[in-house]
Amino acid sequence: MTLPVVVGVDGSDSSLRAIDGAADQAALHRLPLRLVHASLWERYEGPAASTQSAEAAFEHRLVQEILDHATDRVRGSHPGVNVASEIVPEDAQAALLREARRAAAVVTGCRGRGPITGALLGSVSRSLVMRAPCPVVVVRHPLRNLPGDRSIVVGVGGTTSSIAAVHFAFREAEARRCPLHVVRAWHRPAHRLQAHPLLVGSPAHEQEEQAAALLEDALHEAERAYPGVPVHRVVTEGTALSVLLTHAAAAGLLVLGSPRRRGPLRLPLKGLAHTVLQHADCPVAVVPAVLARERV
Structure with a gap:
């Protein structure tokens, strides 16, 4: 079984840097790439719900657009990488820890808070580094050449x-x-x-x-x-x-x-x-x- 490189996607600049790093990693080792967006909206008011609210429908479309954009980004920069995406009905921390159990590696960005954004390790990245059973690659800055x-x-x-x-x-x-x-x-x-x-x-x-x-x-x-x-x-x-x-x-x-x-x-x-x-x-x-x- 070929394990994928997994990366969390949320549309932020930090996420885009992580996607680029994950695509590089997947291409380098000829592995599939899995894009994951964690959304609690999907748990409670997913697209299958018969009484889906207009707000939940909008949220679902927005998330799908984020994933589509991320997929297009990977295919444009690494056309040989087999890329798949999924919306997971969990919070980001729980979703990526679960994904890490069957991943070759997890790539994550690093987001801070307040006036020193980028200098602090985000809670999701922190949890992955502490607990994931696979290698975790943290990308803080735009990838350099x-x-x-x-x-x-x-x-x-x-x-x-x-x-x-x-x-x-x-x-x-x-x-x-x-x-x-x-x-x-x-x-x-x-x-x-x-x-x-x-x-x-x-x-x-x-x-x-x-x-x-x-x-x-x-x-x-x-x-x-x-x-x-x-x-x-x-x-x-x-x-x-x-x-x-x-x-x-x-x-x-x-x-x-x-x-x-x-x-x-x-x-x-x-x-x-x-x-x-x-x-x-x-x-x-x-x-x-x-x-x-x-x-x-």
């Missing part, structure tokens, strides 16, 4: 949470025929202990060596599986946030792993991932640690 943005950057955290993200990044780099930058940050110990006269090597050097070893562990399997991908190892002193944002500034995609748990209790979206999603200058893919083989 700069000379340096064909590279892909993947951040390596804990080995367990990074393996799926690293494999995803290698697949993307292979499909895009671009180099992959594998990044691991390290920092000096906050308090340096008094050195023993029989011990050699500085704490900082030990931290750097540990970071390099962890990066090699994360690369071991993927590098053998994708021998044609040019890999640049980056082991840099600094905070993970600053290192990732610096390398993402000229990249086409930043990939992060997510150590999600199964069941109703999920890890909160906070700290590094949340801040990266708010400020990265390129699309960000968040990949759950447990990822089915057939997904993108």
